Amino acid sequence: MKRWIPLLCAVLCVGAHAQTLRWATQGDAQTMDPHSQNELLTNAINGQVYETLVNRDKQLGIEPVLATEWQQTTPTQWRVKLRPNVKFHDGTPFTADDVVFSVQRAREGTSDIKAYANALGEPKKIDALTVEFNLPAVNPIFLQHATLVQIMSKTWSEKNKVTKPLDFKNKEESYASFNANGTGPYMLVSRAPDVKTVFKRNPAWWGKFDGNVQEVVYTPIKSDPTRVAALLSGEIDFVLDPAPQDIARLRGTPQVKVIDGPENRIVFIGMDQSRDELLYGSVKGKNPFKDQRVRRALYQAVDIETIKTKLMRGQAVPTGGITSSPLGAFNDPEIEKRLPYDLEGAKKLMADAGYAQGFEVTLDCPNNRYINDEEICQTLASMWARLNVKIRVNAMPRSTYFPKVQKFDTSMFMLGWGGSITDAEVTLTPVLRSRGEGGIGAWNFGGTKDAKLDELAAASSKEADPKKREQLIKAALREHNEQVLNIPLHRQVIPWAARSNVDVVHRADNWLEWRWVTIR
Missing domain, CATH: 3.40.190.10 (Periplasmic binding protein-like II)
Structure with missing residues (x-):
């Protein structure tokens, strides 16, 4: 007994x-x-x-x-x-x-x-x-x-x-x-x-x-090692965002399993293109991000394969697209194609724009929202240093980060955008269109304005004919890419x-x- x-x-x-x-x-x-x-x-x-x-x-x-x-x-x-x-x-x-x-x-x-x-x-x-x-x-x-x-x-x-x-x-x-x-x-x-x-x-x-869960206890754990340790010890049952560097170890651990899958989410860098002088930049009297050559130079100085392999451990899909999924661009390979990594070409663009000596600017990043968000920003800073662009990475918790950028209190920022809807509408209207009434452009923290994109996107929002709408959306996305209004990085791959x-x-x-x- x-x-x-x-x-x-x-x-x-x-x-x-x-x-x-x-x-x-x-x-x-x-x-x-x-x-x-x-x-x-x-x-x-x-x-x-x-x-x-x-x-x-x-x-x-x-x-x-x-x-x-x-x-x-x-x-x-x-x-x-x-x-x-x-x-x-x-x-x-x-x-x-x-x-x-x-x-x-x-x-x-x-x-x-x-x-x-x-x-x-x-x-x-x-x-x-x-x-x-x-x-x-x-x-x-x-x-x-x-x-x-x-x-x-x-x-x-x-x-x-x-x-x-x-x-x-x-x-x-x-x-x-x-x-x-x-x-x-x-x-x-x-x-x-x-x-x-x-x-x-x-x-x-x-x-x-369909399940048997009676009670749910959610605990935020900022530290990657601490979060994984809690899973390994059995203190918690599930982690939504294990760090890429821990995936191989988790796969080989008894009593733990990894569930893989791509996420409908694009991670990109935005730039203030509305102010005549950056709030957090060294250049006085003008805004370097208003120059498409500067934006393109920064884009082409990103060694995306290094980010994918070394930092993300393969848990990323590099793209030149700006929608949460390739479906948003109707799987058009031209819209999805990245500008090539070209450091020498980027240096020439900077010189042509009058910034051969570079400039300083602050990059706002969350440090607990996207996979390796702060680490990506630090990596970008080291890559852009080759253009003599000195980046001050300002990393902060999401609870501080989002209110800051929502007040447009930023000169350069990281953002991830996605969800269950793959249609381009939910990117075009809140993120890419110029700020307007009713939430239009509410997440356009860079204040970009492009009359052609605005016209195409607005028309696509109310076009009933699927074929006509597809052409409008593709044209709006091509305009975004040609003007380099944002710098796309990759779509996240999410292992649970x-x-x-x-x-x-x-x-x-x-x-x-x-x-x-x-x-x-």
């Missing part, structure tokens, strides 16, 4: 533990407000609590969620039927009022997804379970935009005075910073930013769980690492869906 009791206890303990998913990445969600920040980890964590009208299945196809049916009644009108008998976590019923409220909230000036919410048009309640969307123009990817606006409770938001998204870049906090009330499969239990966030399964969720008893579904948008996780 003395031996049997501990054994039974051990079995019960394992069984109980198998219901808890403990996972980590290098950063943390920025806020629990689902409309305040458009950043993948923030969206993915909030997306377990808040649901959208339609969303992505395991292969990234569109599937019904809070909407059960939809119909395009005219070229500029969609009618959506809502799922009956759905309740928010506080027990209040989900209705059309919540959809109308959420889309309007997501269009507010402090929303970071307003470009996508505006693309849905004007929502109108028809009855308790029907919403009509009236668009100012045709939206060729209406349903894909609908996957990006998470639905909040109108009643809860009014009660807690969070009817507008919090202004994250100006350090505003609200009840929605630390509390949440969605319709999704998991409920927020506790929130300690940069320390630990805990969730539990929603027992009243309308959907079906897990304990061998943990089964997950790897998607190309780097989104961990908890309801699909099984811990054996």
Whole structure:
């Protein structure tokens, strides 16, 4: 009996533990407000609590969620039927009022997804379970935009005075910073930013769980070695972003497995091309980044193969494209083709532009957002030193980095852009077009302005004919590349690492869906 009791206890303990998913990445969600920040980890964590009208299945196809049916009644009108008998976590019923409220909230000036919410048009309640969307123009990817606006409770938001998204870049906090009330499969239990966030399964969720996870404990662990050590020791079950240099060791470790897959995400360098003098540069009275020859010289001085092989250990796909996936450019090899690495040519371009002696500038980088983000910036600094361009790398946590660049307080910056949508629209409108109303150009932190690109991109946003639209998109992307408005680096390859008893579904948008996780 003395031996049997501990054994039974051990079995019960394992069984109980198998219901808890403990996972980590290098950063943390920025806020629990689902409309305040458009950043993948923030969206993915909030997306377990808040649901959208339609969303992505395991292969990234569109599937019904809070909407059960939809119909395009005219070229500029969609009618959506809502799922009956759905309740928010506080027990209040989900209705059309919540959809109308959420889309309007997501269009507010402090929303970071307003470009996508505006693309849905004007929502109108028809009855308790029907919403009509009236668009100012045709939206060729209406349903894909609908996957990006998470639905909040109108009643809860009014009660807690969070009817507008919090202004994250100006350090505003609200009840929605630390509390949440969605319709999704998991409920927020506790929130300690940069320390630990805990969730539990929603027992009243309308959907079906494919996995067995009852509780989720998320812990940000900035240090790569510490994160991997926690996985190896069994302290955590899953790591979303193991460092490339650790992959070979993890593959050879019993009780651990690596799940590989490409990510729909382009990593690139942007430059301030709007100011007449850089905020953080040595050149006075003019801005070297306004000169296409300087931008091209920096591009051609990037030895991308060295970054791929030495720094990324092969976990990167170099490209000359600027969309999150080659699909965004319709797999056009010319649009995807990089400018050649040509150091001597780059030096000549710098001399022709009048900068043979180079200049100094600060490069803002996150240090816990993309794979090897700070290391890439340091590597670029050493490469650009050969052009006599002295780069001061200003690396910082994502919680500091994003508010800084969102205020356009930058002269040069690293950005990664991607997600579940591979269509070029979600790059062209928020990232590449000139800054405008309704979220257009909201992520164009370099303030680039190109009339030809703007005209082509704007036309593609409302072109119903697929062939005509393809030509408009390709022409806009070619214009971006010819003008070297940004310097593309690579698309990330994302290996996930897990304990061998943990089964997950790897998607190309780097989104961990908890309801699909099984811990054996």
